Each structure stands twice: as C-alpha cells, then as structure tokens.
Amino acid sequence: MRKPCCDKQHTNKGAWSQQEDQKLIDYIQKHGEGCWRSLPQAAGLLRCGKSCRLRWRNYLRPDLKRDGFGEDEEDLIIRLHALLGNRWSLIAGRLPGRTDNEVKNYWNSHIRKKLESSHRNIGFTRLRAEISSAARSKSQANDPETLLAVNNQVFDSNGGKPEPSNKSSSDINLDLTLSIPSKNKQESSEEN
DNA sequence: AAAAGGGACAACCGCTGTGTT
C-alpha cells in the first residue's frame, strides 16, 4: 500500500483563499514549478502537493484563458474527442490556454448534452463511425498520430470542418499533428 | 419572496505511467 502523498490531518481542503493563492503564486514565481511534494511546506501552505499542482495548473497559471469557449474551440474539441475519446490532457494540449479539467467540464456540461439532443448528433455519430472505420482499416488504428491523420482525411472528404465563426481566434492550433503535450504547452507558454 | 432543481465549475480521489535506486 502506497503512503498518502501528504499528512491529511494537517492539510486544508476545499476552496482556496486569496492568501493561499498568493502564497502559491509568489513561491512559483520565485522558484518555478516542480517538486510539488515539498512545495506546500516550502511555500508555507497547509495543502497537499497535489492540491497545489491542480490549483496552479487549472486556475492560477498566468497563460490561462478565463473567457468562455468559442465556437471554433468547441468544434475542435468535438473533432478531437471523436478521435481520442476522453483523453482530456491530449485534447487540452491542442487548445492554448485551456486545461484538461476545463475541457472535461465543458464537454460534460455543454457539448455532450448538445450533441445528445441536437441534430448535430446525427452528423457526429456518422463522423465518429467514419473515423473509426477508416482508422480500423489502418494497421495502427490505436496510434493517435494515425487517427489524427485519418481524421483530417475524413474531414477533407466531408468538405472540411464546420465554418469557423467570425470570432475565430488565431492562436487555436488547428493543425492536428500530434506532438508531445508537455513540450507543446511549454512552447505555447513561452510565446506568451 | 422563498424553496427546489439544475447547471457550471473547482477540487478531491484513486489509479497509472515513468523515472530512479
């Protein structure tokens, strides 16, 4: 049995206070990310290291977008989910400024219901079936890179992805070539 | 105006993958 990541009797739980946020921000600005296990003590926080990591990555990181999802982002999420399933970190890696948790929440609360109830569902189901079928015909059907390439072919033959909205943001990476997510995120944060 | 219901989102939990010893 693995030891717990921290002594839960001496850690806070629940919503973060402004003071806690500030301590975490200050510490990471000084020392950078990493070594989450020892961070809480070093930063003077009564929190589990995992909790600190989540708070930073999902909420406090300076490169996060805090506005709502655009139509183009939603379309991309739908396309990627059809390909990759619930691999939220991979999907989020294609959406600069978005986190896996954010994408997951958005999917569960908005897109899934929308797809289940709308006419779009018909197209979505058909699309997914086509992608799966095309991918199965390849020997590396479970290889994400192959799936993405197949997806692009299916979309091209379908006349491309849905019309992008006017407020299409230029920083969304519509090039569905897989790269290592962590590297990708690092590059995008360096751009900002 | 108050209560109930539902949606949205932040946070937690347990498991897995990976690197190190």
Place this chain on the structure above:
DNA sequence: AAACACAGCGGTTGTCCCTTT
C-alpha cells in the same frame, strides 16, 4: 527485475449560483 517515489490523468463529488415554480 523489483520496489519505490513522484507527477499526471480521468472520474467523481461538492459547492455555489442562477433559473424556475
């Protein structure tokens, strides 16, 4: 090769807030 430590991931839960009755 095995055991361990750690970071990361996805599923789930809890809480807040808005809408409806």
